[in-house]
Amino acid sequence: MRIPIIAGNWKMHKTMEEAVQFVRQIREDIKNTDREVVLCVPYTSLAAVKKEIEGTNIKLAAQNLHWEDYGAFTGEISPLMLKEIGIDYCIIGHSERRQYFNETDQTVNKKVHTALNHGIRPIVCVGETLEQRERGATQDWIKTQVIQALKGVNALQIKDIVLAYEPIWAIGTGETATPEQANEVIAWIRKNIQEIFGVSAAETIRIQYGGSVKPENISAIMAQKDIDGVLIGGASLKPDDFIQMVNF
Ligand code: PGA
Numbered sequence: 001m002r003i004p005i006i007a008g009n010w011k012m013h014k015t016m017e018e019a020v021q022f023v024r025q026i027r028e029d030i031k032n033t034d035r036e037v038v039l040c041v042p043y044t045s046l047a048a049v050k051k052e053i054e055g056t057n058i059k060l061a062a063q064n065l066h067w068e069d070y071g072a073f074t075g076e077i078s079p080l081m082l083k084e085i086g087i088d089y090c091i092i093g094h095s096e097r098r099q100y101f102n103e104t105d106q107t108v109n110k111k112v113h114t115a116l117n118h119g120i121r122p123i124v125c126v127g128e129t130l131e132q133r134e135r136g137a138t139q140d141w142i143k144t145q146v147i148q149a150l151k152g153v154n155a156l157q158i159k160d161i162v163l164a165y166e167p168i169w170a171i172g173t174g175e176t177a178t179p180e181q182a183n184e185v186i187a188w189i190r191k192n193i194q195e196i197f198g199v200s201a202a203e204t205i206r207i208q209y210g211g212s213v214k215p216e217n218i219s220a221i222m223a224q225k226d227i228d229g230v231l232i233g234g235a236s237l238k239p240d241d242f243i244q245m246v247n248f
Contacts, residue, residue, distance in 0.1 A: 002206050004222065005162060005229035006246050007038035007123065008236025009063065009091060009210070019045035023052040025239035030246045031057060036229075037246055038089055040123075043077055046085045061089035061123065064097060067110035079118040090115050091231075092122045093149060095168045105148035112149055116157050123162045123231065124149050125210070126189075130169035142185055143192050150196070158201040162208060163189060164231045170211025172233060176221075182209040183224035190226055215244040222248070 014022065019041055030037055040061040041049050050060055066076040082090065092115065093108035108124065115122040126145040128138045146163065153161070165186050170177050177185075186207045194202035209221055210231030221227055235241050 002204070002228045004035045005038060005206055005208060006035050007040055007061065007089075007208065007229065007231045008242055009040040009094070009231055009233050010042060010237060011063070011096070011233060012042060013237055014042065014045060016045045016048045019049050020052050022239055022242075023049055023058070026243050026246075027053070027056045027058065029243045033057065033246050035246060038123075040089070040091050040231075046082070046087060050086050059088040060086065061091060062087050062120075063091045063094065065090050065092070065111060065115060065120070067107065067114040079114050079120060082120060083118050087120060089121045089123050089162070091164075092124050093145075094125045095127050095166060095171060099168075105145060108149045109151050112161070113152065116153070116160060121160045121162065123164055123208070125164045125166050125231070127166040127168050127171075127211075133167065133169065138185060139188055142189060146189055146192055147196070153197075155197040155201045158193070158197050159204045162206050162229070164208040164210050165189060166210035166231060172212070174212050176212040176217055177209070179217075179220045179224050179227075182211075182221060183226050186224075186226040213245070215241050215248070218245045219248045 038059045038061050040063050062082050065079050065082055066073055069078050069080050092111045093103055097103045112122045126142055128141045132138055132141050167177050189207055190202050193205055206228035208229040208231045209227050213230045213232045214235040
């Protein structure tokens with residue numbers, strides 16, 4: 001049984017004060033869910049949110065990490081620093097980081113290993129552009145991204161990894177992949193996981209969909225057989241919407 005995982009990716013939104021208020025507004029209303037709830041918050045709010053979620057069922061995630069433990073990397077944050085705060089998950093390789101901050105499949109892979117070595121569970125993002133989709137290159141592209149991201153990972157580590165399929169053309173655009181389109185790619189990812197890591201790994205790994213998920217479309221997306229959760233950007237910023245999506 002794969003436990004559904006509903007994650008809010010705040011991106012570069014919310015001050016510390018706003019983050020704390022958000023948690024106070026949602027925690028009562030989501031306390032009975034049997035889904036796993038994760039908040040992916042900016043670095044500056046991690047410690048404050050960690051304190052606010054104490055004793056709740058909410059898990060904490062960072063949105064990025066560096067692959068080295070320490071060093072001359074101005075402006076970067078190391079896994080040791082995140083571990084000290086007590087994060088559970090970390091988003092790795094979000095398309096915005098690949099697009100604006102030059103992240104590559106190689107750096108994504110390094111970060112996946114670093115996270116796993118520090119007991120931080122990676123939420124690894126993959127996704128195609130509209131141009132790739134239109135010329136029929138989606139499957140090949142996604143397969144490559146998954147293989148590269150998980151290079152050197154062993155079958156036992158797979159249970160600690162979450163994958164997120166986020167078509168770039170559906171992120172922040174209001175344009176959602178249809179539930180069937182999303183499921184098709186996610187089933188394809190699972191098939192590839194099975195080929196590389198075996199049946200049990202494929203049955204265990206949780207694969208989310210992300211891209212314009214909102215209260216109106218979450219149940220149709222989650223009803224799909226291979227979709228184990230969602231990574232929600234814009235719609236995760238409003239407490240009422242987030243509560244609705246956790247409890248849909
Ligand atoms: P969106 O973002 O829900 O605003 O489309 C999703 C994501 O980037 O994780």
